[in-house]
Amino acid sequence: MSDFDQLTQSLARNLKRRRGELGLTLDALAARAGVSRGMIIQIEQARTNPSVGTTVKLADALGVSITTLLDEEQGPQVRLVPPEQAVRMWSTSTGSHTTLLVGTDSRGPLEMWAWHLMPGDSSASDPHPDGTMELLHVTAGELTLVVDGESHPVPAGTSAAFEANVPHSYRNDGEEAVDMTMAVSVVPAR
Incomplete structure (x- = not known):
């Protein structure tokens, strides 16, 4: 299979x-x-x-x-995710991509992502449930973070945090690739 x-x-x-x-x-x-x-x-x-x-x-x-x-199975208390098991979730023909590195549901879903965004590419997200937080850290290039229609430049070395219950997107308006790590914390369903 x-x-x-x-x-x-x-x-x-x-x-x-x-x-x-x-x-x-x-x-x-x-x-x-x-x-x-x-x-x-x-x-x-x-x-x-x-x-x-x-x-x-x-x-x-x-x-x-x-x-x-x-997940194929719920694992032990410590779960190691080798690079070949990280899940590529989105990609473009120009080379942009996101990879879900690891996640957990303990005390509410929490995910860690690696992003690589080529010049001119973007990815839009629908609003998540109220209380969902996103944290990101740009390690290369300059990200244009758009939250509820407002643009925020996020250069390399800078981090950002926002509640993701509004439309938001990630854009690379620059001339070099953007690399960032992002964590998403979702409020558990009631």
Whole structure:
């Protein structure tokens, strides 16, 4: 079975399990996540691999990290994630990409990401649930962070923190690649 097939199977199994744990019907999860019922059925039956945006919406609606939805198994107290097991979630033909390095659901979902954003590329995100925080640190280039329509230049060596319950995006308006590390803390579903 390919890595892609394993990812699809893990997502199907974990989405269905978590939805059941919360007692959510397909319609309730669809309404909560803003994702069609048909798409959720396809994901739970491992017939499709959704976009990053859809996966984020489902994780947010279930109050878990993307890592939890993609994990093959819940591991021991200490879980090491070697580079070859980090999950590439988004990429462009110009070389931009994001990689989910590690995540946990202890005391609410928490994820750590590595970003590489080529000149001229950008990535937009829908609002996350109230209380979701994002922390980022730019290590190369200058990021243009747009939060609720307001642009903030974030040069190398600078960190930023913001509540991500509004539309936000990450842009590289410069001439060199932007590298950054980002942590996302999501408030657990109630």
